[in-house]
Amino acid sequence: MGEVDRISDLPEEIKVTILSYLPTTDAVRTSVISRSWRHLWTFLTSLHAHLDSYRQSIGSTESFGRILSSFRGPIRHFSLRCFLHDSNQSCLQHFLEIIFRKCGLWALSVNCMHLPVSVQLPSFRSLRDLHFEWIDISLPSDFGGFEQLTSLKLHSVWISQRDVQLLIDGSKKLMSIELSIEHFKSPEDAAPGERPSLVCLNCPLLNSLRFDFTEKNEAQLRIISAPCLESAHITAGTMVSRTVEGLVRVGAATLNLMPDIARISHLSLNSEVLECLPFSDVEAPVPHTLPVHFRQLRCLKLIDQTCYMDETMFRVLCCFLRSMPFLENFELQCHNLGCVAERDGGPFNKYKKKVDGYLCLDRTLRRVAISMKNLRGLQDVMWMLHFILLNANVLELIEITYSNDNKVKPRILEGLCEIDKASTNAHVVLVNINDMG
Template identity: 40%
Template structure:
């Protein structure tokens, strides 16, 4: 046993440190009791993760905030990666300011992730010169008064972040190496948000449209390959709510028309289907090979189905289509006859370029039984896609695909002679 301990203690510092990287910080600190050679190894950690959302007990939180601050101060070198999951309503802003202040003086920070679950806390973000990844959630974000941009920033992810128009545009403009932008941002003032991207290295953009968004433009992004746009509306949204979303979403779709991978949610399709938006339906995607549709089934109806078909006409070389549906409220066997007839009116043979020449794979993921509109999409594709090779229906193991659905799909007239319909369970 002593020999084994000696061998463990004799490991080089870099190997010991890499071992501790696999542990939570409290476990890493406890290794200091193993032997004298392990006493200070944890202080060489460069990646820190604190989950302070485990309890809403104020006394517990205050104790752990102090521990976290002591750990940061005890680290001997720069902290490269700092992740914090936080829950607090009273002290959140002060504690976050304290942590960021300590990180700033440590230097070398490359990745910052803050997820606040208790409230939308105010964060005064220091000027981290080496920052490459910024991931913030549920905060009010402020930039330094002399902010000139994060020159090394490659990925910017903002979820439910409230920010002033000047700050969000300055953050985008100052990130000259920006490659990934994923954002759900809200105006923190009276002025609604209007964003412009002039990012030559941008490869991925994801945006959630809200009622406070008036414009999103991508002026220069020659490397852009992947786009994802979504709307934050409910199944019972009014025409006015949809109209607010359509204008900026239409402009953004036109700007990103050269992407090869595109994701769209049912809510956005609903917006396009409910208001006059001919420009949105005439945008061509000449390089698009993969389309992903995702959302809540209650947003699906005949008009959304028609909008979906219009989009297919503008994707001439589409090869793969994926549809993810959640929480269906209407089961195939529970439909009234008029509802079924409305969907069936859309099921016909049409000459659509991608269905005639390129679409080879259709994947549908469902959480329960398949919604009638989703069934319509599947049947429409199978009826028209002449080079289709695979239709895969994915479902959770505990949610069996009804026999009537299996039978219905097997009876669908298939345009492709060698299409294979497969039912698989999702892990």
């Protein structure tokens, strides 16, 4: 009995749905199956491709343009990762214009992984999700905004302050913004040396914000109005200068932003932000609290992948904890905690005792997660555990995770069990820890 081709007997719309789950190049190859499959791929509404003009992974840029033109209906989702020769950079503009003429685009994601490619962004009226990475962006003179845009992600882009402001102001439905601007392009009429860099947000529906400060682009942010903002992730890039001028400039930008995000419930900061605060210098006095109090904040995440949590940085952390009276969850991702000199009779010993002035430790902090790597052993975190366990009255869980398996001596684990706890419900969970005994 011969085999029955049941798939080819399916209704055309079902076969198109099946093709939609395949990579675009595989979907195009199904045209050789039979005459009934020859043009099915042209009815797809999503295109996800990797274009490499060096390795010709899906053919030449010209053939890819013909594939785009062959789609019969609107392309709803277009995602492209590409490596392009200098001579082929204009093809990306051509691709976007083809999609623009078809109308109906909902999601656009382009990542030029080799070097920034210049494009003038068409006014996609139905666009809901825009993600550009390593793109040199400009807007047409008649740009009218994206009426339906809810998510804007610009990572390592080149753009003028005018154009990024037009993007934001012309998208009143924005709910999520991620801005990492590699370079602010100065307008042609800018004075010599002038680099406008202030981005203002007036977004009535904005819920989530990510913004990268770097000394390289001198970017600053001002939130005019964002009543729905709940989550903010603020970073300072690794290019931040460690000069006094650099600290003051970026630190002032961060401090100026704090009143604007004081009502959020989730805050994430990287260590460079803390280091760039003017009072993080070892010679500068650390204030008792921040200039503003985060009374709505429930979750705080600090990310430190490059440096150590030393004495000064811990005083800055204490300043943050005093300014967040209702904090419930605290997460710390760090490279290391302290050093041998500090652990053995050093300044951290004064934090191994009961202290006052932390409302969140007294009333609300219930969960602490500490993730570390490249440590010598569990003893490196003992002083921090002393501080938390002795002062967090309602603590329920401390979770300690090492990125690599670490072996610790039994006496260290015994010492951990002997730490006095302010909360009788507190549990300490160790992940990726091996007992040497």
